[in-house]
Amino acid sequence: MRAFIKRLLSLYPVRRPLSILALMAIDAVALLAGLLIAGYLVAGENRVSEIFYLAPVLLTVWLSLFAANGLYDRAPERRNPGALLAAILLGAGLFAFGSVIYPETQFVLGEILVAAALALLLDGGLRLLYEQGIEFIYRRGFGLITTVVVGDEESRRKVRRIIEQQPSAYSVVGELGMSGDRVDLGLLRRILDRTGARNVVLAGAERLPDEEFLSLLHSMRLRGVRVRVVPGTITLMSGRSILSQRVGMPLMEVGYPQLDNNQRLMKRVLDIAGAAGGLVVLSPLLLAVAVLIKLTSPGPVFFKQKRVGADETVFLCYKFRSMYQDAERRQAELEAENEADGAIFKIRKDPRVTPVGRFIRRWSIDELPQLINVLKGEMSLVGPRPLPLRDYERMDEHHKQRLSAVPGITGYWQISGRSDLSFEEMVRLDLYYIKNWSLSLDLKIILKTLKVVVTHEGAY
Incomplete structure (x- = not known):
C-alpha cells in the first residue's frame, strides 16, 4: 500500500488534480457547514432543509470565487490568507445582493454575516491542517x-x-x-x-x-x-x-509557446482516441491472430523488444511474435546476409519468420499491439519508427537527430517505400517530418498508411 501511494503521488500529472479536488472538498464542507450552522442559529431547524436545497447553487458560486482568487493554484498563491478572506467576503456580498433580487431565498444580512464568519474560521483551519499534512507527507518521503x-x-x-x-x-x-x-x-x-x-x-x-x-x-x-x-x-x-x-x-x-502546447495536446488526444478506438474495433482480429500464433508455433503471443524512443529513452515495444523463439539469438549468425544498408537489419526471406508471421507482416498486423505503447505515451500514431538497440548502437551522431520526436507506429518513411528505402533515405524522411510536423501532416500520413497496407508496399 505504501509503495502504491508513493507511486501515485510521484505521477506529476495526477498530483495537481488530486490537490485541487481535495481543496475543493475541504472548501465545500467548510462553506456548507457555515451556511447550515448560521441558518440553524438564525432561523431554526426548518432553515436547514432550505439551505440543503439551495446548496448546489451557493457552493458553485462560492467555489468559482475561490478559483478566481487563486485558491486552487500552487502552494505560494493558495496559501494567501488575504485571498481566502476576499473570496468569502465576495461570496457573502453576492448572497446579500441575490437575497434582494430573489427574496424567496429568505437570506437575511445577519445569517449571511454569521455564515461568512463561520466559513472563514472553518475553512482557514481545515486548509491549515491540509498544508501541514502535505508537509508531513513530504517529510515521510511521499510525493517528492x-x-x-x-x-x-x-x-x-x-x-x-x-x-x-x-x-x-x-x-x-x-x-x-x-x-x-x-x-x-x-x-x-x-x-x-x-x-x-x-x-x-x-x-x-x-x-x-x-x-x-x-x-x-x-x-x-x-x-x-x-x-x-x-x-x-x-x-x-x-x-x-x-x-x-x-x-x-x-x-x-x-x-513553451501556448500554440505549440495546444497542438501537441491535440496530437496526444488524437493518439489516445485512435489507439483506444483501434484496440476496441480490432479486438476480434487481435484475438484471432493471438490464437493462430499460439497454435502454430511454441512461444509467447507477444514479442517485447527494447527500442530507443524520443530523446534516446529505452522502452519495451510490443509486437505480435512473427518469428521463432530463437530469432534474436540467430540474428548474429545472419548478419552477413543483411540486405539493408546503414544501421538497420533486414532480410527479404528471413528464415526466422514463421508462416503466420509472414502473413501478419505482409498486412502489417504484427505492429498493432503497439497501440498499447501509444496509450502509455511511449509512442504516437505517427512519428519516426523506433529502432532496436542493435540498430541504435550502430548509428552515427547525425542519425540520432531523428530521436528528437516521439516515435510512431507509422510515419513519413512508411508511406514512402518502407523497407525498399535505404537507411539514409529513412533518416532524411524522418528529419523532414520532424521539421515540418503539423496535425494535418499526421492525418495525411495516417490516410496514406491505409493505402500502403492494402498494397503491401515495402512490407516483408
Whole structure:
C-alpha cells in the first residue's frame, strides 16, 4: 500500500488534480457547514432543509470565487490568507445582493454575516491542517519531486542546501556540472535514466548560449521532465520571477509557446482516441491472430523488444511474435546476409519468420499491439519508427537527430517505400517530418498508411 501511494503521488500529472479536488472538498464542507450552522442559529431547524436545497447553487458560486482568487493554484498563491478572506467576503456580498433580487431565498444580512464568519474560521483551519499534512507527507518521503541540479559546483551546493533545509516537495537525487558554457546532454540523460528524476533545476542558465539552452529544453520536453531555472539578479530585479513550490528560493518554470502546447495536446488526444478506438474495433482480429500464433508455433503471443524512443529513452515495444523463439539469438549468425544498408537489419526471406508471421507482416498486423505503447505515451500514431538497440548502437551522431520526436507506429518513411528505402533515405524522411510536423501532416500520413497496407508496399 505504501509503495502504491508513493507511486501515485510521484505521477506529476495526477498530483495537481488530486490537490485541487481535495481543496475543493475541504472548501465545500467548510462553506456548507457555515451556511447550515448560521441558518440553524438564525432561523431554526426548518432553515436547514432550505439551505440543503439551495446548496448546489451557493457552493458553485462560492467555489468559482475561490478559483478566481487563486485558491486552487500552487502552494505560494493558495496559501494567501488575504485571498481566502476576499473570496468569502465576495461570496457573502453576492448572497446579500441575490437575497434582494430573489427574496424567496429568505437570506437575511445577519445569517449571511454569521455564515461568512463561520466559513472563514472553518475553512482557514481545515486548509491549515491540509498544508501541514502535505508537509508531513513530504517529510515521510511521499510525493517528492525527484530533482537533478545542474550548474557549477558553488551554485549546486547552494541549491542543494536550500532544498534540504526547506520542507518542500523537492528531493535532490543527482547533480551535473557545467563544462564552461555547455551542459553534457548525454550525461544528463543517463543521470535521469538512472535516478528516474522528473525535474531539473538549472543554476547558471544565463551562461548558456541560446542554441545550447533550447537543445536542453527540447530534450527535457521529450522526456516529460520539467525545467526550472534559478533566475539571475537582473531577472529578480525585474519583478517577474515565479516562486515555485515554496522551495525557499525563486524558481522560474520554463514553458513553451501556448500554440505549440495546444497542438501537441491535440496530437496526444488524437493518439489516445485512435489507439483506444483501434484496440476496441480490432479486438476480434487481435484475438484471432493471438490464437493462430499460439497454435502454430511454441512461444509467447507477444514479442517485447527494447527500442530507443524520443530523446534516446529505452522502452519495451510490443509486437505480435512473427518469428521463432530463437530469432534474436540467430540474428548474429545472419548478419552477413543483411540486405539493408546503414544501421538497420533486414532480410527479404528471413528464415526466422514463421508462416503466420509472414502473413501478419505482409498486412502489417504484427505492429498493432503497439497501440498499447501509444496509450502509455511511449509512442504516437505517427512519428519516426523506433529502432532496436542493435540498430541504435550502430548509428552515427547525425542519425540520432531523428530521436528528437516521439516515435510512431507509422510515419513519413512508411508511406514512402518502407523497407525498399535505404537507411539514409529513412533518416532524411524522418528529419523532414520532424521539421515540418503539423496535425494535418499526421492525418495525411495516417490516410496514406491505409493505402500502403492494402498494397503491401515495402512490407516483408
